[in-house]
Amino acid sequence: xxxxxxxxxxxxxxxxxxxxxxxxxxxxxxxxxxxxxxxxxxxxxxxxxxxxxxxxxxxxxxxxxxxxxxxxxxxxxxxxxxxxxxxxxxxxxxxxxxxxxxxxxxxxxxxxxxxxxxxxxxxxxxxxxxxxxxxxxxxxxxxxxxxxxxxxxxxxxxxxxxxxxxxxxxxxxxxxxxxxxxxxxxxxxxxxxxxxxxxxxxxxxxxxxxxxxxxxxxxxxxxxxxxxxxxxxxxxxxxxxxxxxxxxxxxxxxxx
Numbered sequence: 001x002x003x004x005x006x007x008x009x010x011x012x013x014x015x016x017x018x019x020x021x022x023x024x025x026x027x028x029x030x031x032x033x034x035x036x037x038x039x040x041x042x043x044x045x046x047x048x049x050x051x052x053x054x055x056x057x058x059x060x061x062x063x064x065x066x067x068x069x070x071x072x073x074x075x076x077x078x079x080x081x082x083x084x085x086x087x088x089x090x091x092x093x094x095x096x097x098x099x100x101x102x103x104x105x106x107x108x109x110x111x112x113x114x115x116x117x118x119x120x121x122x123x124x125x126x127x128x129x130x131x132x133x134x135x136x137x138x139x140x141x142x143x144x145x146x147x148x149x150x151x152x153x154x155x156x157x158x159x160x161x162x163x164x165x166x167x168x169x170x171x172x173x174x175x176x177x178x179x180x181x182x183x184x185x186x187x188x189x190x191x192x193x194x195x196x197x198x199x200x201x202x203x204x205x206x207x208x209x210x211x212x213x214x215x216x217x218x219x220x221x222x223x224x225x226x227x228x229x230x231x232x233x234x235x236x237x238x239x240x241x242x243x244x245x246x247x248x249x250x251x252x253x254x255x256x
Contacts, residue, residue: 007236007237007238008035008232008233008236008237008238009035009036009236010032010035010036010037010091010092010232010235010236011035011036011037012036012037013032013036013037013038013091013092013235014037014038014039014040014083014087014088014089014090014091014092015029015032015037015038015039015040015090015091015092015093015094015235016039016040016041016042016079016080016083016090016092016093016094016127016131017029017032017039017040017041017042017094017096018041018042018043018068018070018076018079018094018095018096018097018123018127019042019043019070019096019097019098019146020039020041020042020043020049020052020096021041021043021044021045021047021048021049021051021052022045022048022052022196022197023194023196023197023198023199023224024096024146024191024194024196024224024227024228024231025041025043025052025094025096025097025146026041026048026051026052026224027224027225027227027228028094028096028224028227028228028231028232029041029052029056029063029094030052030055030056030059030228031225031228031229031231031232032092032094032228032231032232032235033055033056033059033061033063034059035232035236036061037061037091037092037235038061038062038063038064038087039056039061039062039063039064040063040064040065040066040079040082040083040086040087040090041053041056041063041064041065041066042066042067042068042070042079042082042083042097043066043067043068043070043097044067044068044069044070046065046067049065049066049067050065053065064082064083064086064087066078066079066082066083068082070097070118070119070123071115071118071119072118073118073122073126075123076122076123076124076126076127076130077126077130079127080126080127080130080131081130083131084131084134089134089135089138090131090134090135090141091135091138091140091141091142092141092142092143092144092235093127093128093131093141093142093143093144094144094146094231094235095123095124095127095128095143095144095145095146095168096146097119097123098119098120098146098148098164098198099115099116099119099120099198100116100158100161100198100202101113101115101116101160101161102157102158102161102202103157104156104157104159105159108159108160112160113159113160116160116161116163116164117160117163117164117167119164120161120164120165120168121164121167121168121171124145124168124171125171128143128175128186131143132175132179132184135179135182135184136179136182136184139182139183140182140183140184141179141182141183141184141185142184142185142186142234142235143172143175143184143185143186143187144186144187144188144189144231144234144235145168145169145171145172145186145187145188145189146188146189146191146227146231147165147168147169147172147188147189147190147246148161148162148165148190148191149190149191149192149248149250149253149254150162150165151164151165151166151167151168151169151188151190151246152166152169152190152246152248152254153253153254165190168188169188169190169246172186172187172188172244172245172246173244176243176244177244180243180244184243185234185239185240185242185243186243186244187234187239187242187243187244187245187246187247188245188246188247189227189230189231189234189246189247189249190246190247190248190249190250191222191227191248191249191250192216192221192222192248192249192250192251192253193209193212193221193222194221194222194223194224194226194227195221195222195223195224196224199221203221209221215253215256216250216251216252216253217251217252217253217255217256218251218252219251220251221251222249222251226249227249230247230249234247
């Protein structure tokens with residue numbers, strides 16, 4: 001009989017994680033490596049990417065560092081091709097790279113809207129579009145899109161961010177529908193505030209954080225490893241019957 005823990009492992013799989021230089025992306029890449037995957041990490045911060053690579057290699061797994069800018073149409077395509085050039089195939093795609101430009105709608109410049117949509121929505125679309133053909137050819141694949149509770153419920157000042165994440169949730173469903181017949185599972189994870197550098201920048205002010213914390217039944221924000229563990233579950237065989245879902249990891253925020 002198979003060890004139950006083996007179903008939660010990704011031994012011998014090859015993963016591509018965007019936004020892998022810090023925060024959720026770095027933690028997810030490390031957790032996937034600790035569970036047995038070789039990992040390509042993509043992002044703009046060369047120094048940060050190499051910092052993530054160190055614990056991956058220390059875990060005995062291969063790490064490929066890919067410098068790519070998700071704000072451009074070329075960046076996601078470059079990241080996908082670079083991962084394929086080294087690994088030959090990508091079994092797990094984690095679309096994690098994201099930005100947040102927080103401001104009331106009337107104070108938000110068009111450039112912020114366009115950059116947010118490019119990174120948070122267009123890049124995952126292009127990456128999945130580039131990698132799905134080889135997943136189809138091999139008859140399996142896992143795509144995990146990092147969304148947000150802001151893609152499910154309205155949060156003041158988050159218009160462009162919420163629109164991008166809400167779009168990502170629907171994109172997740174369509175990908176799951178179109179590729180399910182090829183044994184490709186596509187899901188999104190939707191965290192509450194996670195204390196990454198970006199999360200701390202937006203919510204680090206105690207006066208701003210207090211009203212948000214009051215809406216979370218667990219009365220705390222999340223840690224990157226908590227999201228990374230959910231990503232690992234969705235990347236593993238243990239989740240093979242789950243597809244097209246947006247899974248909230250929000251301390252109960254949306255239960256109220």
